[in-house]
Amino acid sequence: MNQNVLESAPCSVGLLVDRGLGSIMQTGPARNSSSSKGHRIAMIFIGGPDDREALAYAWRMAGHPDHVSLMVLRFLPGRVAAQSGPEHVSSSHDGSVSSMTIQEREKRLDDEYTYEFMFKTLDDESITYTEKVVNNGDETLAEIRRNEADFDLYIVGRGEKNTISADIRVIRLE
Numbered sequence: 001m002n003q004n005v006l007e008s009a010p011c012s013v014g015l016l017v018d019r020g021l022g023s024i025m026q027t028g029p030a031r032n033s034s035s036s037k038g039h040r041i042a043m044i045f046i047g048g049p050d051d052r053e054a055l056a057y058a059w060r061m062a063g064h065p066d067h068v069s070l071m072v073l074r075f076l077p078g079r080v081a082a083q084s085g086p087e088h089v090s091s092s093h094d095g096s097v098s099s100m101t102i103q104e105r106e107k108r109l110d111d112e113y114t115y116e117f118m119f120k121t122l123d124d125e126s127i128t129y130t131e132k133v134v135n136n137g138d139e140t141l142a143e144i145r146r147n148e149a150d151f152d153l154y155i156v157g158r159g160e161k162n163t164i165s166a167d168i169r170v171i172r173l174e
Contacts, residue, residue, distance in 0.1 A: 038067035042151040044144065045074040047110045050157030058155045059117060065126035071151070072129045073143070074114060080135035 043058035045051045055072065062070035114129070121127040134140045144154075 038064075038069070039153060040151045041068060041070045041153045041155060042147065043070060043072045044154060044156040045072055045110075045114070046140070046157070046159065047075075048106055048157060048159035049109075050159035052110065052113050052157070054155050054157040055113065055117060059121070061155075062121075062124070062127050065124060069126045070128070071147075072114075072117070072127070073147070074129070074131045075140055075143070076131055076133050078133045078135040078139075 039061075041058060041061060043055055045055055058070055058072065062068050118129050121129070132143050134143065
């Protein structure tokens with residue numbers, strides 16, 4: 001895809017990477033038994049508003065459990081990744097002023113959203129949620145590649161603001 005299009009796109013909508021959806025439309029004995037669930041979707045959650053929006057899309061797509069299975073893979077920063085310099089933001093709540101890093105605020109929002117997702121999908125066997133601790137883009141890519149053949153579609157947010165996503169701006173799954 002043309003990098004200029006991605007860089008200038010005004011939207012935060014997650015990128016959808018087609019991993020051969022045409023082949024999973026087959027029915028009957030020709031289908032691979034591992035794909036008997038229908039569409040197998042992976043949502044890569046690194047963090048931030050774009051990933052929260054991408055998770056909302058994935059969650060909606062998983063609303064058809066007879067035809068769709070969803071795995072949400074959330075990457076959490078390890079010690080090395082967490083040592084990057086935080087930016088501070090001040091906010092006023094009920095007349096008081098508090099200071100927290102942008103990273104802390106985004107992590108809190110990510111935690112709240114993923115906890116809500118986990119709670120509301122707890123009894124849905126077609127949805128799984130996994131967390132992995134990574135320190136850099138190489139570890140993130142290695143984890144994604146470890147599972148790449150298991151999914152037909154990947155959904156990721158566009159975000160570029162955190163350490164891990166900065167390391168993997170362009171993911172090329174081979």
